[in-house]
Amino acid sequence: MSWGTELWDQYENLSLHTQKGIEFLERYGHFIRDRCTIEVEYAAKLRRLVKSYQPKKKEEEDYQYSPCRAFKLELNEVNDQAGQRELIAENLQANVLRELNILVKDFKEDRKKHLQEGARLMASLAGQIGNLERARKAYEKAFREAERALDNYQRADADLNLSRAEVEKQRMNMTVKTQQCEEAKTEYANQLQKTNDMQTLHYHTAMPDVFQHLQELDEKRVKNMRNYMMKSVAIERAVAPIIEQCLDGIEKAANEINEKEDTLLVIERYKSGFQPPGDFPFEDLSAAKSYDSNSQLSQPVMQPIHNHLTVKGTVSGGKIKKRVGLFGIFSSNKLIEVCIALKNNVPGYGDGAKEDCSDLPPNQRKKRLQQRIDEIQAKIQQETAARDGLMKMKGVYEQNPALGDPMSIEGQLNESSHKLDKLGAELTKFQGYFDEAMRAGLNLSSPSQISRKPTSNGSATRPLSSRRSSHSGGEESLSRSASDSSVSNVNTSQPVHKKSAPGTPQPIHGSTNSPESGLGASRTSLPGSGGEEYYLDELEAQPPLGTCRALYPFDATSEGSIPMYDGEELYMIELDQGDGWTRVRRISQPIEGFVPTSYIECNLYNT
Template sequence: MNWGTELWDQYENLAAHTHKGIEFLDKYGNFVKERCAIELEYAGKLRRLVKNYQPKRKEEDEYQYTPCKAFRQLLQELGDFAGQREVVAENLQSNVVRELHLLAKELREERKQHLNEGARQTAILNAAIGALERARRTYERAARESERALEAFQRADADLNLSRAEVEKQKANMKLRSQASEDAKQEYTDQLRKTNEAQRQHYEQRLPHVFKQLQDLDEKRIKNIKNFMLSSVDVERKVFPIIMQCLEGMEQAANNINEKEDTQLVIDRYKSGFVPPEDFQFEPAAGGDTTDSSTNHHHHHNHLTAARGTVSGNRIKKRGGLLSIFSSNKKIVEACNSIKNNMSTDGKEDYSDLPPNQKKKKLQAKVHELTKQVAQEQAAMEGLMKMKGVYETNPTLGDPMTVEGQLNECCDKLKKLRTQLRKFEELLADANSQVSATTLHTLPARANGAPPAPATSIGSNSESLSRSASESSVSTGTGAGGTGGGVGSGGVTAGGRTAGGSPESGLGGELAVAHADHTNGDGDHDHDHDNDHESDFDYYYEPDLQPLGYCMALYAFEANGTGSTMRMECGERLLVLETDAGDGWTRVRRRHTREEGFVPTTYIATTLYADARDH
């Protein structure tokens, strides 16, 4: 199938065909370009949709329920899905549109060169044909003149009246014309041979070579269109695994919806701790039997006394018909309204304006927060004392007096925190005694009188229950006078990012180990107690943190076994939940298992979504 032999006389058609072929290549390129624009527009609209449906600050409380948490996770997965559509557009642009544009330009230039060469060869052949035509006409003219000279000689030779000289003249002219005719014939013959040779060369070699180049060019165009289509499919196929992960994430989010859990959450969130009012008693009409009236009045007085501290508060009120129903329940209504208004976070410091159950939960959270602060200050103090000891042993490292002021400040702060902690522990003990025996979850008292360390409350931005449980030996204090285990400035942050045993630990790792040894001696009974019982706050948890970006592991990292760090493989891709807070650690999540933990910041290359959008 060679164009040069099969289509030797179709020069014009082949020129037109190759031109249309390159135009079709341009058409396909425009199609892919418009497809890229559609993908980018689709991704942009998806991202705007995700942004528009992100929970507002005033909606954060509602997003503690499992359908809302699932919807938030679905939005996150949809955002990742939109990112994959952007990847499709970018790869189509670089792998197809750009390469196709360069190919079309190259093919146009090659086609122009081949057609020019074909035109040049055709001009050479036409020149040879023109020379042959001129030689033929010259030969015909010389032959006619030779024939006329021969006839003139024959007439002169037959005419007896002409002189010999005239006859010889005609004879000489005849011979001259005859020789000229022979020369023209020879030239014509030579040119005929040359022209035929040129024609054979043209149609057997030169023109077929040009046509073969045009054929190769057209086949190259067709083959590349095939490759571009396959490349487009491959671009789409490569994002399918991540798109499937997004869909699996949406499916997992839906499967995490739990109606029983939400039902319990509503109870925990709105339960006041009050008991329902008792039955109304018969009140005799005025002027009736004084004995019955006295008896009934005494019984009614006892009923109100029994209700003291529940519905009617600390004052005894006398019911007065239907109006008294609303009066006796006024505190319940007010309490429920206060729960709706951000759980009375702007109320009194001791939460005395809250219903019993909500008051107990607020006090538990306050005790937990103060316990962590005491533990952090204690650890910081121990770190400063150790540093002072090091300076005293080796003055070349520093002046011990430089940390004296910090020690005094830390000590004062620790005393204030412990005083506050004792105050709120006493308030919590009182609140526990006030909670009705009908409460769903009864809190057992600690052996030393302190409540168990509560889990994270609703709307908190601190660590989730899983991390709190795994780090109970570090983050839980020992009550009013005990020492905590969460190292603060001495090497471990308040969030529980343990530095001990990690590549960047330094002095902080030693402080963490020393402090762990210090707390193991007097805190075991608290830890055992925590493991045996659950507080009401075990039902409250932190919503999943939204990823801030993603990172790539530059090196492998092994977790140190404390529960806060997370193992990662070299080259592994992880989601970034919290950026480095200055302690050398970054909080990440593994996409498939949802495992979370901290990894060294220097071990990863991080790309934040905000930075990616800026570029």
């Protein structure tokens, strides 16, 4: 079927149809353009979403749990999907939109050219038809004039009254008109022949060619519309396997979530290594004492069997002992500031405050030391590799002096050896700390073994233990083989330790150089006071620094401590000085003593 034969008389409709077709193709191009914009925006929003939910530096420790790890993997997969959406947009723009815009431009130019050709052919045919009509009218006019001239001659010839000259005149006029009529007839016949030939050529050859070109243009438009749609599908289908892999990765990450493993990780992270508190002691009611009218309670109060150690910490106990800041530097406000800084993990407080990590619970200490050992080992490996590279370079320079002076890297080798010696000494030192922490963990005992000595007026105090002695790593040079062997030994010999719930602070055993002494807080006496300068006398009861609530029940089995039940509210009299104990006072009874800091939730006053 051809437009030239079937639609020979539908020039205007075909012109309108091809115009609408090109406009539709152009509209499809606008659709592809807008879709590319949406794909790019979608990818950008996905990337912003992933970026906003990426773990912060302070949250990285929480991402050791399987749901957090799975969520992080899902973020990576979603980010990859965003990349695939960007790829779809790029391919649509390059392989569809650009070609489509060029094709629309070509279609418009070709259509305009074909329509102009058709308009020219139609104008030529119309001109020829006009010439034919003029020739026909001229022939008709000449024919009528010839007929009138003939009639006039016949009447003049029949009229006997007319002279012979008049008759001859009419005859001559008839002859001229007849000749003009024949000429007009011949011109009309020629124009008719031309018009018929041109009309035949117009409707059977010229215009069908124009319509054929328009038909081919429209078919090409429809065909390319199909091709572009198929290209769009192929572009999106090309990234479908990658998106499917992203979805498979998310599914795999979800399947790796393990609640049992997370439970062990929580234990590993928070286990302190302390032993649970022992049984509550029997309170002998016969040891209860009554307080006078100046005390906070006028009726007799039941006291535990270790009353003689805590009575001096009450309002009616007269003088009490009060601790001041380390070396007398820190006031109570400064202690509060330090406590808040420790709670909020402010840099410079808590972590890293002590090189041997003796201020941490046993399990946390061992974990921190193991991390430090691993860091030192990584530095040793890196520095050893750098030194080996320098040695090889020196050998190449010695074999070929033209490449460089071997003595130019001698200083770098000496510096590298010095760094290795320093790292080796540091590794040995921290291995000693770790071994000490291991021995201390094996020798943990209950809080009843903590040494507490009553002062001369009977109040309870806490022991003042000296700082542990540091472990020297030696000054000998660390060779390459030695560093490798030390790395392998540490990696294979260090056990994995799990964590548990908070426990009571552990006692201090032996001398200051024993491994167990590292579990106590570092204490130093102020000069000139005979070793008890940490505690000062005061005539009135010390005002509380805040309140606290017992998170767990505690049995006071050691001297200077007081029992408490779960949920009990107490006054905070003195903050934890680093040994794991906090001095508190009962709200209902004027009794003071020490309780484990990990067993209470503190709430400091604003002032």
